[in-house]
Amino acid sequence: MEQHRGMVRWGISSTGNIAAQFADAFSRAERGRLVAVGSRTQDRASQFASTHQIPRAHGSNADLAADPDVDVVYVAGLQPGHVHDTVMFLEAGKNVLVEKPIALNVAEVDAMTAAAQANDRFLMEAMWMRFNPAHVRAVERINDGAIGEVRRIHADFSFALPYDPDHRLWNLETGGGALLDLGVYPLTFAWWILGEPASITAAGIVADSGVDAETTLLCSWPDGATATLTCGIDVTGTHTARIEGTGGFVEFPAPAHATDTVIVQSGPEREEIKETPPSLHYQVAEVHRCLATGEQQSPRMPWATSRAMIAACDGVRAQLGVRYPSD
Numbered sequence: 001m002e003q004h005r006g007m008v009r010w011g012i013s014s015t016g017n018i019a020a021q022f023a024d025a026f027s028r029a030e031r032g033r034l035v036a037v038g039s040r041t042q043d044r045a046s047q048f049a050s051t052h053q054i055p056r057a058h059g060s061n062a063d064l065a066a067d068p069d070v071d072v073v074y075v076a077g078l079q080p081g082h083v084h085d086t087v088m089f090l091e092a093g094k095n096v097l098v099e100k101p102i103a104l105n106v107a108e109v110d111a112m113t114a115a116a117q118a119n120d121r122f123l124m125e126a127m128w129m130r131f132n133p134a135h136v137r138a139v140e141r142i143n144d145g146a147i148g149e150v151r152r153i154h155a156d157f158s159f160a161l162p163y164d165p166d167h168r169l170w171n172l173e174t175g176g177g178a179l180l181d182l183g184v185y186p187l188t189f190a191w192w193i194l195g196e197p198a199s200i201t202a203a204g205i206v207a208d209s210g211v212d213a214e215t216t217l218l219c220s221w222p223d224g225a226t227a228t229l230t231c232g233i234d235v236t237g238t239h240t241a242r243i244e245g246t247g248g249f250v251e252f253p254a255p256a257h258a259t260d261t262v263i264v265q266s267g268p269e270r271e272e273i274k275e276t277p278p279s280l281h282y283q284v285a286e287v288h289r290c291l292a293t294g295e296q297q298s299p300r301m302p303w304a305t306s307r308a309m310i311a312a313c314d315g316v317r318a319q320l321g322v323r324y325p326s327d
């Protein structure tokens, strides 16, 4: 196991919203220590380090990569930078946990997994929903047949954000758009339960800035199962998920991707799954487990799934006419 006195030493790359949430949740992770943060500016790195009691603050991500006392880097910057930063950290011998979406397109995912292989390092996309206790238990109940054969899935993640081409979600340069930021959660519900769809038909609205403002996906599987998945940054959605089967249904109330409560209606029986609240530290535990066993990727969020999901998003964007500068 990569460790120092029994501890896996972590660095955080970038100082935004999710980086702060990660630092707050990290104290609940066993056998890990936050030892460094890297930012594009020394001021932000120092401020973040002071707020979160992190010993070392680096004024560039290259300096974080060169820090010999870091075993794993959490890449929490914006999606256009994921490929560059992840490859840099892997080549510097770090293991990497990288925020969702892992990358903007499949060529970038391939570059990242190739770097992990070439440098024999661990890499995982931080799709935290897959590690939330309520979601894990609900999927187990579905796989155990609690609702019979799964036939339909409806999942949404949409909110109305005023149009502002400078906001990261409305801006192509910062990897904005509903699909890659929000749509990957409804897609994960469907993918986790039914696997890769055989076909995806997309419709939506592209904003003047070029990002997708609203996207609706109709997915189908060879056995006839279907999923209707919606995401949007200019529309108020229910932010719920509902899995319907031949013998019942499962409801994930809002916020579906981050709930601690799930309803399982199995025939006449109504069961409420209530688990500890979602937290970013559960995925840290999985990284530690993989490092301890020498696994280069997690079976719960393998490279092939990350790749196939981004390939599917590439196909959806082609249908909508959304292109990022790096495509």
Ligand SMILES: NC(=O)c1ccc[n+]([C@@H]2O[C@H](COP(=O)([O-])OP(=O)(O)OC[C@H]3O[C@@H](n4cnc5c(N)ncnc54)[C@H](OP(=O)(O)O)[C@@H]3O)[C@@H](O)[C@H]2O)c1
Pocket (backbone or CB within 6 Å): 014, 015, 016, 017, 018, 019, 038, 039, 040, 041, 044, 045, 076, 077, 078, 079, 081, 099, 100, 101, 126, 128, 168, 174, 180, 181
């Ligand atoms: N898992 C989740 O629940 C969740 C939630 C929200 C977001 N995310 C993902 O996490 C990533 C970051 O999202 P966020 O909400 O934390 O974003 P944010 O608050 O805007 O922070 C992004 C950070 O990225 C760095 N950065 C690099 N290039 C940048 C650029 N050109 N413009 C602005 N900032 C840039 C900045 O850090 P420095 O200035 O320190 O370098 C900035 O603080 C995205 O990939 C997003 O999809 C995940």
